[in-house]
Amino acid sequence: MDTDQELVILALCCHYCAYAAADMAGSMRLQYPGSVRVLRFPCTSKIEVNYLLTAFERGIDGILVAGCLEGGCHFLEGNLRARRRVERAKKLLDEIGLGAGRLEMFNLSSAEGPRFAEIATEMHERVVELGPSPLRRGREAVLAGVAGMASLAEAVIAGEKT
Amino acid sequence: MIVADRKKIPEIRDMIQGHDRVLLVGCGTCVTVCLAGGEREVGIIGAALRMSLKLVGRGHVVVDQCTIERQCEDAFIDILAQRVSQYDAICSLGCGAGVQTLAERFPQKPVYPGLNTQFIGILESQGVWTEKCLGCGHCRLGEFAGVCPITRCAKRLLNGPCGGSREGKCEVNADTECAWQRIYDRAKALGTLDRLDAIAAPHDWSTGIEGGPRKVVREDQCIAGLGPKS
Amino acid sequence: MQASAAAARAMSLLAPARGTCIRTKVYPPQRDVTDEPPRIGVFICHCGSNIASVVDVEEVVRRTAVLPNVVLAEHNIYTCADDTQDTIKDKIGQYRLNRVIVASCTPRTHEAIFRDTLRDAGLNPYLLEMANIRDQCSWVHSAAPDSATRKAADLVRMAVGRAARLVPLTEDTVTVKGAALIIGGGVAGMTAALAMADQGFPVHLVEKSEALGGAARDLFRTLDGLDVQAFLAETIDRVIGHPRITVHLHSHVTQVEGHVGDFTSVITTGAKTRQVEHGVVVVATGAVEGKPTTFGYGQSPRVITQRDLSGQLARGELDLPKGATVAMLQCVEQRTADRPYCSRVCCTMAVQNALAVRERHPDARVVVLYRDMRTYGFREIAYKKARQAGVLFVRFDDDAPPGFSLGADGAIELTVRDAIVQRDLLMRPSVLVLAAPIVGQHDRQEVSDLLRIPINADGFFLEAHVKLRPVDFASEGLFLCGTAHAPKFLSETISQASAVAARAASILSRQTMPIGAQIARVDPDKCVSCMTCVHVCPYLAPIVGDDNKAQVQPTVCMGCGSCTSECPAKAITLHHYTDAQILGAIDRLLNAGPGPVGPGEGAYLEQVGVARPRWTEG
Numbered sequence A: 001m002d003t004d005q006e007l008v009i010l011a012l013c014c015h016y017c018a019y020a021a022a023d024m025a026g027s028m029r030l031q032y033p034g035s036v037r038v039l040r041f042p043c044t045s046k047i048e049v050n051y052l053l054t055a056f057e058r059g060i061d062g063i064l065v066a067g068c069l070e071g072g073c074h075f076l077e078g079n080l081r082a083r084r085r086v087e088r089a090k091k092l093l094d095e096i097g098l099g100a101g102r103l104e105m106f107n108l109s110s111a112e113g114p115r116f117a118e119i120a121t122e123m124h125e126r127v128v129e130l131g132p133s134p135l136r137r138g139r140e141a142v143l144a145g146v147a148g149m150a151s152l153a154e155a156v157i158a159g160e161k162t
Numbered sequence B: 001m002i003v004a005d006r007k008k009i010p011e012i013r014d015m016i017q018g019h020d021r022v023l024l025v026g027c028g029t030c031v032t033v034c035l036a037g038g039e040r041e042v043g044i045i046g047a048a049l050r051m052s053l054k055l056v057g058r059g060h061v062v063v064d065q066c067t068i069e070r071q072c073e074d075a076f077i078d079i080l081a082q083r084v085s086q087y088d089a090i091c092s093l094g095c096g097a098g099v100q101t102l103a104e105r106f107p108q109k110p111v112y113p114g115l116n117t118q119f120i121g122i123l124e125s126q127g128v129w130t131e132k133c134l135g136c137g138h139c140r141l142g143e144f145a146g147v148c149p150i151t152r153c154a155k156r157l158l159n160g161p162c163g164g165s166r167e168g169k170c171e172v173n174a175d176t177e178c179a180w181q182r183i184y185d186r187a188k189a190l191g192t193l194d195r196l197d198a199i200a201a202p203h204d205w206s207t208g209i210e211g212g213p214r215k216v217v218r219e220d221q222c223i224a225g226l227g228p229k230s
Numbered sequence C: 001m002q003a004s005a006a007a008a009r010a011m012s013l014l015a016p017a018r019g020t021c022i023r024t025k026v027y028p029p030q031r032d033v034t035d036e037p038p039r040i041g042v043f044i045c046h047c048g049s050n051i052a053s054v055v056d057v058e059e060v061v062r063r064t065a066v067l068p069n070v071v072l073a074e075h076n077i078y079t080c081a082d083d084t085q086d087t088i089k090d091k092i093g094q095y096r097l098n099r100v101i102v103a104s105c106t107p108r109t110h111e112a113i114f115r116d117t118l119r120d121a122g123l124n125p126y127l128l129e130m131a132n133i134r135d136q137c138s139w140v141h142s143a144a145p146d147s148a149t150r151k152a153a154d155l156v157r158m159a160v161g162r163a164a165r166l167v168p169l170t171e172d173t174v175t176v177k178g179a180a181l182i183i184g185g186g187v188a189g190m191t192a193a194l195a196m197a198d199q200g201f202p203v204h205l206v207e208k209s210e211a212l213g214g215a216a217r218d219l220f221r222t223l224d225g226l227d228v229q230a231f232l233a234e235t236i237d238r239v240i241g242h243p244r245i246t247v248h249l250h251s252h253v254t255q256v257e258g259h260v261g262d263f264t265s266v267i268t269t270g271a272k273t274r275q276v277e278h279g280v281v282v283v284a285t286g287a288v289e290g291k292p293t294t295f296g297y298g299q300s301p302r303v304i305t306q307r308d309l310s311g312q313l314a315r316g317e318l319d320l321p322k323g324a325t326v327a328m329l330q331c332v333e334q335r336t337a338d339r340p341y342c343s344r345v346c347c348t349m350a351v352q353n354a355l356a357v358r359e360r361h362p363d364a365r366v367v368v369l370y371r372d373m374r375t376y377g378f379r380e381i382a383y384k385k386a387r388q389a390g391v392l393f394v395r396f397d398d399d400a401p402p403g404f405s406l407g408a409d410g411a412i413e414l415t416v417r418d419a420i421v422q423r424d425l426l427m428r429p430s431v432l433v434l435a436a437p438i439v440g441q442h443d444r445q446e447v448s449d450l451l452r453i454p455i456n457a458d459g460f461f462l463e464a465h466v467k468l469r470p471v472d473f474a475s476e477g478l479f480l481c482g483t484a485h486a487p488k489f490l491s492e493t494i495s496q497a498s499a500v501a502a503r504a505a506s507i508l509s510r511q512t513m514p515i516g517a518q519i520a521r522v523d524p525d526k527c528v529s530c531m532t533c534v535h536v537c538p539y540l541a542p543i544v545g546d547d548n549k550a551q552v553q554p555t556v557c558m559g560c561g562s563c564t565s566e567c568p569a570k571a572i573t574l575h576h577y578t579d580a581q582i583l584g585a586i587d588r589l590l591n592a593g594p595g596p597v598g599p600g601e602g603a604y605l606e607q608v609g610v611a612r613p614r615w616t617e618g
């Protein structure tokens, strides 16, 4: 269970653009952090809010959702719907104090290998900054520290503090 | 159809303060249709709630989830009965009627609402619901070309429009259609404008919620006290 | 597109031989694995040194072998090599494997190959799962082998989580009706009709006007001197005389039902209707010249469009006084905020007409007022020729359009600020020629509604994908060519129409065609008829059936999953991407798996039955 120590970021990629771009990053031998694990979907529109939340609940440190360029989704508007769903999940993450920053949606074309490496790196750096998710099993210590932060975040959202 | 929307997670979390085992119950009818409390939402709210609890140091709280066909019907609730004994509290994602039916059925269990019940309305376009009926107890749609001024006119004018109708929009809220414009347009299309000449009689509010909680009785259906079974 | 066009030409030569060289591969019957617990075999590939030089493949094998449901884990130098594939087939039998994971390169190139291996071994091809440990692991983490090894093990573990819940799927087939329906009898429609008919497919060509030819009836010469009218006459003759083409003039398509391979449509001619059956639809409804509303068009006979001018030139009707000035104004009512697109042909038409005027009336002055001259490709040569022939080109700025006035005596006065010398010019041309825009057909919305095909912001029909599927509509079996798609030259129309014929033939030449198995299915017991799926599906695949419950039309569904992500009752499943499969991968990655489970068991049990409560424990 080495993953308990390392950061793990899920990249939920659509088959047609993002996954192909990730492959291209490989053919170009571009390097990006090893924390990123790709899971393939037919289209980002198959990514349910529930999958995102479940992954966070299980302790994932960050998720990047990557689909085709807007207007370029293989299924017409799948990525536009996915974006709405990601926004909803982000709102919930903010609400509970885990923070929307751990989740982001990106759009790229199948030819953008370098862009894939770039977003993988960007997301990794962001998660490094946010620190490991306190929700992973075996990270109870982190959790204790976060409990205080969560109530603070909430107070900010509720407008009680700034 | 009854339209509702979800409460914020921290509000639910604070409501269930002090309980260690909570059952989140969805309803498979109205609130599923309005995307607020069906199986999908139960899953989403459940996951969010569990994470939220963990983050405030209450990770030991168990939140299980389940969706039943209709919360306002005992027969469907009964199926839950056995499992409910394993929980300290219930959080319902049904409408207010569902929450109260659960509460009646389980006198020993605290029951909390996970939704804010809004109104009787329709899906206007995907993701947008609007109110159409107040349930006033004495329907007068026949007088108003099938458009309810009691619900949809911000001033509840029965002899409208007021002077604030602007290009079909209501002066109270420019996002809202002027009900009286709609009444006029429909009556005109139907050729029944003359019916609007008559002064509409004041509304009898005693049939509404203003007259106290209401009850509908259908005597032919009242079997209590009739059959050998009771 | 050019490639498809070339394919069409080749196919018409090969038409008589079609189908004679096909050998159908025979597979052994598929083993029924439904009641077996998952027995996963994992084959981890070195890919020569591509993977093994970075990832410690043996370590990945060790970590994988201990996972639940995994009965075999081994590594191979090249998993895709013929002998290794034979080994996989043997192992499937030997270990009674019912799920296979290949951890190697990308499924985008190799999934089809390994699926075939499974079929050869008597397993359903959907029981294969791949873990991409080369393109998305060893190649991108070559500098960090330890981390790459851990990641590879994770990727395989995710695959195990998903594979345990894979289920066999079968692909349905539909019988293909080998005829085509083409809407629009312009050059595009006729070219496609001839190409398809020459390949042996019956074609119904529906034209709303009284004659074939469309916009090309008003064209006379192309820039390279081709006689359009002669070409058109010959084409129309061939179409009318072709034994496999039925031309319906004065007709409209009034109803289209069905799906790719199997459409039934109604063609209405006056009061008569006729039902036709076909496997594809081609939209070739073209476009028209947008009549300008500015610069005195329609008020003075001396203000004409470029197309009017070429007609007058062709018929020898252009009458100019001695020393006359002919002014040409480009980009009229186009490339503006209201109509942002460029009509593509006007600049070339202007250059061509300018040259013709100079040739016939050497004393006439021709002035072209332009914003950008878009005589693209080899058309630049003509532009250069026109400059050499003394045609004056005056550029004006987008925000300083020429001023225009029409005197009581009919005199035209134009003022324009030359953008290069920044001086105002005044001219009184004898003729003002406007580059009018090409605009979509007025009744395009009806066609769009009939076929449920999208129209873009410019008023033209929208292809499925500019690069990948340039002549297809997003819905299968519907194709697009000619100016119905966007303004374009005749030559471009012709090659696009040929490309359509090739794409269409790839459907029509089959007896039956498979419907993908990765499609959505509604559980009617769980559906609450909320209409969400009907609203969100981009292809209108879900419909409400006689039982008032939603059902997804399998031939229309493209398998994107949008509906499954929104259905509030969780009544829809996307085959091959079920909750159990996706969450299985996520759970395994984070070591939160509920232990060994078979398909459909465990925490994400998809229960049926309306009345029963649906438990999901957190």
Ligand SMILES: Cc1cc2nc3c(=O)[nH]c(=O)nc-3n(C[C@H](O)[C@H](O)[C@H](O)COP(=O)(O)OP(=O)(O)OC[C@H]3O[C@@H](n4cnc5c(N)ncnc54)[C@H](O)[C@@H]3O)c2cc1C
Pocket: C183, C184, C185, C186, C187, C188, C189, C190, C206, C207, C208, C209, C211, C212, C213, C214, C215, C216, C219, C222, C223, C251, C252, C253, C284, C285, C286, C287, C288, C289, C307, C345, C349, C438, C441, C443, C447, C481, C482, C483, C484, C488, C489, C490, C491, C493
């Ligand atoms: C003003 C103008 C100038 C042009 N100049 C040049 C030029 O100089 N050089 C050049 O190479 N190209 C030129 N073109 C482009 C050229 O004309 C086109 O590329 C070509 O003719 C397009 O052919 P088409 O079959 O796609 O469309 P069209 O020729 O427009 O044919 C479409 C046909 O479909 C029919 N139709 C439409 N809707 C329906 C319906 N609902 N049901 C049944 N039938 C229907 C129409 O009646 C028409 O006959 C010009 C085009 C225009 C409009």
Ligand code: SF4
Pocket: B002, B027, B028, B029, B030, B031, B069, B070, B071, B072, B073, B094, B095, B096, B097, B098, B099
């Ligand atoms: S409990 Fe409320 S939401 Fe559920 S069926 Fe009854 S009325 Fe509808």
Ligand code: SF4
Pocket: B132, B133, B134, B135, B136, B137, B138, B139, B140, B141, B148, B149, B150, B151
């Ligand atoms: S008149 Fe009363 S019952 Fe009728 S629609 Fe209006 S509020 Fe509802």
Ligand code: SF4
Pocket: C522, C526, C527, C528, C529, C530, C531, C532, C533, C534, C542, C549, C550, C566, C567, C568, C569, C570, C571, C572
């Ligand atoms: S979204 Fe789900 S519940 Fe709603 S109609 Fe479609 S299948 Fe039925």
Ligand code: SF4
Pocket: C519, C520, C536, C537, C538, C539, C540, C541, C542, C552, C556, C557, C558, C559, C560, C561, C562, C563, C564, C574
């Ligand atoms: S999977 Fe996509 S194409 Fe199929 S019915 Fe659902 S939304 Fe439509």
Ligand code: FES
Pocket: A014, A015, A016, A017, A018, A042, A043, A044, A045, A066, A067, A068, A073, A074, A075, A078, A079
């Ligand atoms: S196919 Fe890439 S986002 Fe839809």
